[in-house]
Amino acid sequence: MPTPHPRHVTHEQFANGCTIDGSRLDRALEDILERWNNVKGSDVASRWMQTQFVQGFTPDIIAPQTNTFPFLAVRNEAAQLVSGDADEDVTNYWRVKGWQKWDNPYWVNDREEHWTTTMWFERPTVLTHVAIYQLIDSANGINRVLTGSLTGQRMFAYTIWSPSEFDKEDASMASVLWQHTWRDLDNWRVSETLWSPGAGTWTDMSPAAPIDDLEGAAIEQDLYILIPARSRVKFTITAPDHPTAKQWIDRNWSATLTALEPIDV
Amino acid sequence: MSEVTRKRLSRGTKLYKEHFDILRDIETDPKVAASQMATGRGTFRINLNISKLHGGHTNFGEDQPHGIPFILPPLQEYFDVTTGTPNYFEVDESTPRIHLEEVHFSFDQREEAAAVAGPTYNTAAATIPGMPNAASGKLGFEEIGDRYKLALAIVEKTPTFFSSEAGAYVGPQREVWSVEIPPDAFSGKFFRLNPYVLTGIARELHPYKSYMLKIYFEDLYETVGTTRQDFALVNVQVSLVCSHPLVPRDAALPPQNLPTNQAAFGTGFVIAPPAATINVSNGGTPGTKIVAGGETESISQDLYEVDTLWRDKFKAGYDRFAEPHYENSILDDGSYEVICIPLFGNTRHGGVVWDDVAGLPNEPYWSPGGRNMLFDRRIVPLVQPLMIQHVYLAYNMTDLEESVAGGRTSGGFPNASLAGWDMEVGLGLGTGIRSDGIDYTQVASYTWNDFGGVGNFPNQVDILSAEESTTIPFSVSNSNWTIVQMDLVGTGGNGFFAQGPPIFAARGSNHWQRTQCGGVAPPTAAAETFLEARMKYSGLATGTGQNNRVLIGFGGHYMIVIAKKYMAIPRSR
Numbered sequence: 148m149p150t151p152h153p154r155h156v157t158h159e160q161f162a163n164g165c166t167i168d169g170s171r172l173d174r175a176l177e178d179i180l181e182r183w184n185n186v187k188g189s190d191v192a193s194r195w196m197q198t199q200f201v202q203g204f205t206p207d208i209i210a211p212q213t214n215t216f217p218f219l220a221v222r223n224e225a226a227q228l229v230s231g232d233a234d235e236d237v238t239n240y241w242r243v244k245g246w247q248k249w250d251n252p253y254w255v256n257d258r259e260e261h262w263t264t265t266m267w268f269e270r271p272t273v274l275t276h277v278a279i280y281q282l283i284d285s286a287n288g289i290n291r292v293l294t295g296s297l298t299g300q301r302m303f304a305y306t307i308w309s310p311s312e313f314d315k316e317d318a319s320m321a322s323v324l325w326q327h328t329w330r331d332l333d334n335w336r337v338s339e340t341l342w343s344p345g346a347g348t349w350t351d352m353s354p355a356a357p358i359d360d361l362e363g364a365a366i367e368q369d370l371y372i373l374i375p376a377r378s379r380v381k382f383t384i385t386a387p388d389h390p391t392a393k394q395w396i397d398r399n400w401s402a403t404l405t406a407l408e409p410i411d412v
Numbered sequence: 413m414s415e416v417t418r419k420r421l422s423r424g425t426k427l428y429k430e431h432f433d434i435l436r437d438i439e440t441d442p443k444v445a446a447s448q449m450a451t452g453r454g455t456f457r458i459n460l461n462i463s464k465l466h467g468g469h470t471n472f473g474e475d476q477p478h479g480i481p482f483i484l485p486p487l488q489e490y491f492d493v494t495t496g497t498p499n500y501f502e503v504d505e506s507t508p509r510i511h512l513e514e515v516h517f518s519f520d521q522r523e524e525a526a527a528v529a530g531p532t533y534n535t536a537a538a539t540i541p542g543m544p545n546a547a548s549g550k551l552g553f554e555e556i557g558d559r560y561k562l563a564l565a566i567v568e569k570t571p572t573f574f575s576s577e578a579g580a581y582v583g584p585q586r587e588v589w590s591v592e593i594p595p596d597a598f599s600g601k602f603f604r605l606n607p608y609v610l611t612g613i614a615r616e617l618h619p620y621k622s623y624m625l626k627i628y629f630e631d632l633y634e635t636v637g638t639t640r641q642d643f644a645l646v647n648v649q650v651s652l653v654c655s656h657p658l659v660p661r662d663a664a665l666p667p668q669n670l671p672t673n674q675a676a677f678g679t680g681f682v683i684a685p686p687a688a689t690i691n692v693s694n695g696g697t698p699g700t701k702i703v704a705g706g707e708t709e710s711i712s713q714d715l716y717e718v719d720t721l722w723r724d725k726f727k728a729g730y731d732r733f734a735e736p737h738y739e740n741s742i743l744d745d746g747s748y749e750v751i752c753i754p755l756f757g758n759t760r761h762g763g764v765v766w767d768d769v770a771g772l773p774n775e776p777y778w779s780p781g782g783r784n785m786l787f788d789r790r791i792v793p794l795v796q797p798l799m800i801q802h803v804y805l806a807y808n809m810t811d812l813e814e815s816v817a818g819g820r821t822s823g824g825f826p827n828a829s830l831a832g833w834d835m836e837v838g839l840g841l842g843t844g845i846r847s848d849g850i851d852y853t854q855v856a857s858y859t860w861n862d863f864g865g866v867g868n869f870p871n872q873v874d875i876l877s878a879e880e881s882t883t884i885p886f887s888v889s890n891s892n893w894t895i896v897q898m899d900l901v902g903t904g905g906n907g908f909f910a911q912g913p914p915i916f917a918a919r920g921s922n923h924w925q926r927t928q929c930g931g932v933a934p935p936t937a938a939a940e941t942f943l944e945a946r947m948k949y950s951g952l953a954t955g956t957g958q959n960n961r962v963l964i965g966f967g968g969h970y971m972i973v974i975a976k977k978y979m980a981i982p983r984s985r
Contacts, residue, residue: 154715154719155719155722155723156715156718156719156722157715157719159715160712161710161711161712161715162712167711169421170421172421172431172711173420173421175711175715176418176421176431176432176434176435177418177420179434179435179438179715179718180416180417180418180434182722183415183416183434183438183448184415184416184448185448185449185450186444186448186449186450186726187450188449188450188451190722190725190726191444191449191725191726191727191728191742191979192724192725192726192727192981193726193727193728193729193737193742193745193979193980193981194979195979195980195981195982196454196455196456196747196749196796196977196978196979196980197749197795197796197977197980198455198456198457198459198749199459199751199792199795200457200459200461200649200651201459201461201751201752201753201754201790201792202461202647202649202754203461203753203754203757203790203791204463204754204756204757204758204788204968205756205758205776205787205788205789206758206760207759207760207774207775207776208774208775208776215548215549216463216464216531216548216549216644216646216647216758217463217464217520217646217647217758219520219522219528219549219646220522220549220550223522223523223524223551227522227549227550227551228526228550228551228552228553229529229533229534229547229550229551229552229555230551230552230553230554230555231526231551231552231553231554232553236524236525236526236553236601237524237551238523238524238525238601238602239522239523239524242522242523262647263520263647264461264518264520264647264649265518265519265520265606265607265649266516266518266607266649266651267516267518267607267609267651269514269609269611269653273982275795275982276793276795278791278792278793278942280791280845282789282791284776314602315603315604316523316525316600316601316602316603316604318523335846336846337845337846338844338845338846338847338848338850339848349844349850349851349852349935350851350852350853350935351852352838352840352842352852352853352854352944352946353836353838353840353854353857353946354836354837354838354857354946354947354948354950355948356787356789356946356948357777357783357785357787357948357950365845365846367793367845367846371982379607399788399789401789401790401791401792403792403793405793405795405796407796407980407982408455409455410451410453410454410455410658410747410979411449411450411451411453411455
């Protein structure tokens with residue numbers, strides 16, 4: 148078996164004791180010229196550019212809410228069917244893995260809901276950042292849960308996951324790539340100070356927000372998750388439900404997943 | 413230096429210095445241009461998120477598609493539009509061309525081979541339903557059948573901005589691409605094509621045309637007996653993957669708020685790697701003994717020096733904090749970016765109509781405190797640096813089916829000038845999340861307070877209709893989208909209407925202060941960490957005789973941010 152040579156740009160090797168005729172030199176120079184005039188993506192360390200998946204909404208403030216789109220119930224059970232047989236038809240009783248903690252007091256009656264966005268990556272990709280902003284405005288009715296102290300409120304879960312390559316529709320076989328759950332939202336405040344005009348010496352943008360005091364949680368994390376080519380990636384936000392009052396989703400939502408994709412198509 | 417050539421060697425030729433010039437040329441000036449790259453194109457996505465689509469959502473027919481318009485004008489440095497009568501554009505060989513490469517379409521099926529019940533499922537068909545409905549979001553295994561028989565299309569038209577008959581034509585002029593998606597794609601118990609992915613599309617998009625993505629879902633809705641069988645597409649995510657040529661970072665039109673550490677902007681960022689000594693090319697004069705390997709001045713050593721360039725790989729672009737790479741060796745490391753930010757995308761009825769006495773109090777900022785206001789905001793983190801080039805608002809007037817006091821009488825544009833109300837929309841750079849150093853820098857804004865009928869939007873680039881009609885030309889009064897330019901702050905930039913030059917945005921540190929932005933020192937200095945989009949209606953009042961015309965169309969509005977982005981190196985390994 149020939150010893151692999153260390154060169155990237157040409158197979159020609161020149162060493163003491165070897166011939167160094169014009170043909171070999173010509174081939175070496177031609178290899179270099181071809182490589183220089185056709186730089187491949189793999190020759191470029193910074194061959195990545197970002198793309199961002201942006202989503203978000205502000206729900207209505209009616210209570211109680213029964214229409215929580217795009218949040219949908221976490222379990223596929225008989226009570227969640229308008230037709231079909233729960234035993235025969237349902238394949239994923241639980242839709243997402245790993246988000247639930249048995250002792251979370253806010254998760255009652257299994258009425259939690261997932262907001263799932265599915266993305267496709269045709270080429271190898273790096274997920275580099277996730278950001279979920281859930282703002283409240285207690286003076287204007289966008290206030291479920293996060294009024295007052297956030298301490299101890301651990302009711303939300305955030306999951307990035309990818310279905311199994313071999314069993315794409317079996318959620319129990321999926322790979323959880325990143326998960327943020329059972330974290331105290333008090334540690335993820337938007338700010339320790341109120342973002343309201345007059346509360347500090349800062350410059351606002353226009354249009355001015357009709358707020359009295361804006362607060363909430365901002366979950367931002369850098370990621371370094373390698374995604375193989377031709378992969379499905381799902382981004383799920385899980386919120387608790389409330390049977391009688393306004394939903395826990397009652398906040399201003401902004402969620403962005405950032406990825407670095409290779410430059411060449 | 414870009415592409416190189418060389419003198420070929422032939423048998424019996426004496427070796428001269430110039431035979432090895434290629435090594436010297438590469439080593440002493442190792443700069444790669446886009447023309448040398450195998451593809452020379454960057455990719456970007458038009459990512460559109462739609463919270464819900466369901467049959468019968470509109471007031472103009474359950475079999476009508478849902479449309480979302482967008483435009484992809486050239487970066488400011490390539491933008492070439494002349495205003496006059498009429499306005500016209502020029503496209504030449506230097507204008508970068510955008511290609512549509514892939515389309516990805518997905519929605520939430522709750523991980524099952526079932527259809528998801530819509531907001532009006534099982535409600536009486538005879539009346540316009542009040543939402544919500546307890547069956548919403550539940551699974552229908554037996555109904556899936558052809559419910560998810562879908563189709564996608566991208567259509568093109570010339571913006572009314574360029575038309576001498578302003579506002580006359582709102583329908584599409586060309587179908588760029590389309591596909592019918594069979595319902596089987598979403599009904600397999602053990603394998604579903606969700607997301608539905610199409611690659612290798614390779615359609616060229618015109619730099620000055622406007623486009624509309626149309627989603628057809630005519631079988632989602634059905635009336636059975638006296639009730640609605642209303643199913644939904646929940647949380648639709650459409651990704652239009654496009655490519656754009658790599659372009660120089662040091663643009664002919666530099667940004668107005670350049671970081672001061674990049675004062676050489678315009679003369680080139682390129683800092684070449686240390687040039688190695690090329691022995692043969694420098695010292696290989698005729699008669700000089702050529703050594704194959706093992707010594708400092710040898711062929712092997714020369715090739716090693718060149719090979720090192722590839723071994724270390726070429727580098728370019730910015731890091732996350734807007735610092736150019738210290739071994740920047742790629743001349744064209746910029747490309748195109750589109751960020752589509754949904755605003756008012758998931759109101760209770762999917763949209764808002766004027767005089768909706770029953771519905772409006774359910775919207776935030778309306779009732780509490782008697783504000784009579786509608787407000788939405790999105791925060792988008794700044795991860796990699798961007799140079800913001802253009803900002804547009806795709807303003808949605810798609811009529812919706814909604815229960816209102818006194819019933820609906822008409823749709824379309826609000827049709828009269830009303831005093832005392834304003835629609836404002838803005839884009840800002842922000843800093844201060846999870847800190848106490850809060851500040852904003854305004855990037856672009858737009859205000860409007862006079863509907864006054866069709867075509868009365870300031871800065872209107874185009875009027876479009878997703879509605880498909882047999883009446884030619886389509887009714888302008890029933891057109892349901894308009895695209896307006898939100899001017900960048902400052903003066904001296906290029907756009908359909910007067911605006912400022914591009915604005916740089918990155919999460920640097922304020923150690924590198926920015927220069928002027930809109931004529932003043934930017935409050936965020938150079939430490940912005942997010943973009944914020946805000947939209948507000950204020951001074952509204954019900955019962956003003958607007959015949960329930962559409963204020964926010966079904967699906968809400970989109971802010972379209974066009975930017976230049978740059979090559980990046982992943983943060984860690």
